[in-house]
Amino acid sequence: MGTESSYDYSKPERTAEEKAIDAWLPVTSSRNAKWWYSAFHNVTAMVGAGVLSLPYAMSNLGWGPGVSVMVISWIITLYTLWQMVEMHEMVPGRRFDRYHELGQYAFGEKLGLYIVVPQQLIVEVGVDIVYMVTGGRSLKKFHDIVCKDCKDIKLSYFIMIFASVHFVLSHLPNFNSISGVSLAAAVMSLSYSTIAWGASVDKGVEPDVQYGYRATTKIGTVFNFFNALGDVAFAYAGHNVVLEIQATIPSTPQTPSKVPMWRGVVVAYIVVALCYFPVAFIGYWIFGNKVDDNILQTLNDPGWLIAMANMFVVIHVIGSYQIYAMPVFDMIETVLVKRLRFKPTWYLRFIARNTYVALTMFIGITFPFFGGLLGFFGGFAFAPTTYFLPCVMWLAIYKPRKFGLSWFANWVCIILGVTLMIIAPIGGLRQIIISAKHYQFYS
Numbered sequence: 001m002g003t004e005s006s007y008d009y010s011k012p013e014r015t016a017e018e019k020a021i022d023a024w025l026p027v028t029s030s031r032n033a034k035w036w037y038s039a040f041h042n043v044t045a046m047v048g049a050g051v052l053s054l055p056y057a058m059s060n061l062g063w064g065p066g067v068s069v070m071v072i073s074w075i076i077t078l079y080t081l082w083q084m085v086e087m088h089e090m091v092p093g094r095r096f097d098r099y100h101e102l103g104q105y106a107f108g109e110k111l112g113l114y115i116v117v118p119q120q121l122i123v124e125v126g127v128d129i130v131y132m133v134t135g136g137r138s139l140k141k142f143h144d145i146v147c148k149d150c151k152d153i154k155l156s157y158f159i160m161i162f163a164s165v166h167f168v169l170s171h172l173p174n175f176n177s178i179s180g181v182s183l184a185a186a187v188m189s190l191s192y193s194t195i196a197w198g199a200s201v202d203k204g205v206e207p208d209v210q211y212g213y214r215a216t217t218k219i220g221t222v223f224n225f226f227n228a229l230g231d232v233a234f235a236y237a238g239h240n241v242v243l244e245i246q247a248t249i250p251s252t253p254q255t256p257s258k259v260p261m262w263r264g265v266v267v268a269y270i271v272v273a274l275c276y277f278p279v280a281f282i283g284y285w286i287f288g289n290k291v292d293d294n295i296l297q298t299l300n301d302p303g304w305l306i307a308m309a310n311m312f313v314v315i316h317v318i319g320s321y322q323i324y325a326m327p328v329f330d331m332i333e334t335v336l337v338k339r340l341r342f343k344p345t346w347y348l349r350f351i352a353r354n355t356y357v358a359l360t361m362f363i364g365i366t367f368p369f370f371g372g373l374l375g376f377f378g379g380f381a382f383a384p385t386t387y388f389l390p391c392v393m394w395l396a397i398y399k400p401r402k403f404g405l406s407w408f409a410n411w412v413c414i415i416l417g418v419t420l421m422i423i424a425p426i427g428g429l430r431q432i433i434i435s436a437k438h439y440q441f442y443s
Contacts, residue, residue: 020344021337021338021344024333024337024344025330025333025334025337025344026173026174026175026326026329026330026333027097027098027174027175027244027247027248027326027327027330028097028247029173029174030174030175030176030177030248031247031248031249031250031251032176032248032250033175033176033179033245033248033249033250034249034260035249035260035261035263035264036264036267037175037176037179037182037245037248037249037264038245038246038249038260038261038263038264038265038268039186039263039264039265039267039268039271040179040182040183040185040186040187040268041175041179041182041186041241041245041264041323042238042242042245042264042265042268042269043185043186043189043190043268043271043272044182044185044186044189044316044319044320044323045237045238045240045241045242045245045320045323045324046235046236046237046238046268046272047186047189047190047193047271047272047275047276047316048127048131048134048189048237048316048317048320050231050232050234050235050236050237050378051189051193051196051235051275051276051279051280052196052279052294052295052296052313053231053234053235053293053294053295054070054231054232054235054276054279054280054283055279055280055282055283055284055287055291055295056228056231056291056292056293056294056295057228057229057231057232057280058070058228058280058281058283058284058291059213059214059228059284059287059288059289059290059291060213060214060215060221060224060225060227060228060231061225061228061229062211062213063211063284065225066228066280066284067281069228069229069232070232070276070277070280070281073232073233073235073236074236074269074272074273074276076387076413076416077236077238077239077386077387078265078269079409079413080239080386080387080388080390080391080413081238081239081242081265081269081390082262082265083390083391083393083394084102084239084242084243084390085242085246085258085261085262085265086258086398087102087390087393087394087397087398088102088243088246088247088257088258088261089251089256089257089258090397090398091105091397092253095247095251095257096243097243097244097246097247098243098244098247098327098330099116099120099240099243099244099327099385100112100113100116100117100120101243102116102243102393103115103116103389103393104116105397106392106393106396106397107393107396115389116385116389117331119381119384119385119389120240120327120385121328121331122380122381123237123240123324123381123382123385124240124241124324124325124327124328125328125360126381127237127320127321127324128321128324128325128328128360129360129363129364129367131317131320131321131324132159132162132163132321132360132361132363132364132365133159133364133367134294134313134317135158135159135162135313135314135317135318135321136155136156136158136159136160136161136162136364137155137158137294137297138296138310138311138313138314138317139158139161139162139310139314140153140155140158141296141297141306141307141310142307142310142311142314143158145303145306145307145310146303146307156365159361159364159365160361160365162314162317162318163357163358163360163361163364165318166318166321166322166325166357167354167357167358169181169318169322170322170325170329170353170354170356170357171349171350171353172322173349174248174326175244175245175248175323175326176248178319178322178323178326181318181319181322182319182322182323184315184319185315185316185317185318185319185320185323186271186316186319188312188313188315188316188319189271189275189312189316190271190274190275191309191312192296192309192310192312192313192316193274193275193276193278193279194278195305195306195308195309195312196279196283196295196296196299196309197278197279197282197283199299199302199305199306199309200282200283200285200286200287200295200299201282201286203286203299204286205285205286206286206287206288206290209286209287209288209290210288210289210290211284211288211289212289213225213289214289222427223426223427223430223431224427224431225427226375226379226423226424226426226427226428227375227376227424227427227428227430227431228375228427229375229378229379229420229423229424229427230375230376230378230379230380230382230383230420230424230425230427230428231375231378232378233378233379233382233383233386233387233420233424234375234378234382235276235378236382236386237382237386238268238386239385239386239390240324240327240382240385240386241323241324241326241327242265244326244327244330245261246258246261249261279295283295283298296309296310296313325353325356325357328356329349329352329353329356332352332353332356333348333349333352336348336352375424375425375427375428375431376424376425376428376429376431378424378428379420379421379422379423379424379425379426379427379428380421380424380425380428383417383418383420383421383424384417384421386417387413387416387417387420387421388413388414388416388417388418388421389417391410391411391413391414391417392410392414394406394410395407395410
C-alpha cells in the first residue's frame, strides 16, 4: 500500500472498512511497482493476438492505406495513452485508479459508469475469450508440427488445456503478483514477433505473390477494408488497463506516478513498434494477399522454429489473459464486497475467479472460429476506449483553450475514432458470419 503521505485514494476521506477493502481488492492492494513494471505490463497488454493478424489486415488495406493506418494508429494511441497517464492524478489530492473512476469524474457518477464500464468489460472479456482461442490454436499448431503422425485432436481440448493454467494463475491476488508472468509474456511477444518476420524473410517472397485486394467484388473489398481497420484497432488495446497499471505505482505530490509510468509507456511503445511494423509489412511483402489471419498459421518451415514460436505465443497470451482479467476480477469483487456486502474472503475470490475463467473457456469452445472477431471487437469496443474516449475526457477535465493545438488534436482523434467505431464492426460482423458458415469442428 502507499504511505499515508501519498495521495493514493480516489476519496479524500475513507473509513477503516473502506481501507481494508481497498487493501484486498486487486487494483489497490499493492502500490510498490517500479517504472519497468509499467513497461512490460503495457507490452503484455498491447502485443498479442492482434500483432499476428496485422499482415492479414494489410492484405485487405493495401500498401498505401495499410502503412498509413498503422503509423497513424501508433501515433494517435500513444497520444491518447499519454493523456490517460496525465489524467490519473490531474485533480489534486485524487488518483483515478480505474478507468470508470476517471469516466465518472468527467461525465458524472452514473453517466460515467454507464459509458465506461460496458465498453471496458466488452474489451477485457472479449480479449480474454479471443486469447482462449488463440492459446488453444497455438497449442494445436505446436502439437501438429512436433507430432505429425499423432491422432488429430479437437481444438476444444487444447482450449481446455490452455484454460487449466488460468484456473491456477487467476488466484494471484493483484497486478504486482503477476509481474513475473507479465515479464515472461513481454519477452515472448518480442521473441515470436521476431520469429514471425524473420522466418518470413528466410522463406522469401512467394513466386506468385499478389498484392491486390483479397476480395473479388467491390462490396467485398469495402467490407474487408472495414474489417481490417478493426483488426488494427484491436492491436492497440492497452488503454483499457493503463490506469489500473498506474495505480500500482507509488505517488506523492513531489514524485507523481505519471513520471515513472510515462517512462515505462515510452519503452513499451518502442517495443510495440519493433513488433508491429516488421510483422505487418514484411509478412504482407512475403505472402501478399494469401496470408492467413494468423501469420504463424501460414508459416510451416522450419518446423522446430515455428513450433517454438507457437509456444511463445501460448506463454504470452497466458500473461495477457491475466493482465486483462485483473480489472475484471476487481470489478466483480468490488460488486460482491461493496454492493452485495459479502466478506472479502479467499473462498469468495476462489469461486468468483474460477467462474470467470470457466465462462471465457466455454465461450471460446463454443465459438472457436476466428475470422471477424478481431475486426468486430476492435471497432465496436476498442476504438472508443483507445482512440477517442480519452480525448473526450481530456476536453471535459483539462479544458484546453478552444481552437488551440490540444483542442484541435483531440477533436481530430474523436472524429476518426467515431468513424472507426461505426464502420469497422460492419466488416467484422460480415466476416464473423462468413467464418461461422464455413467453420467445421475438428474431428
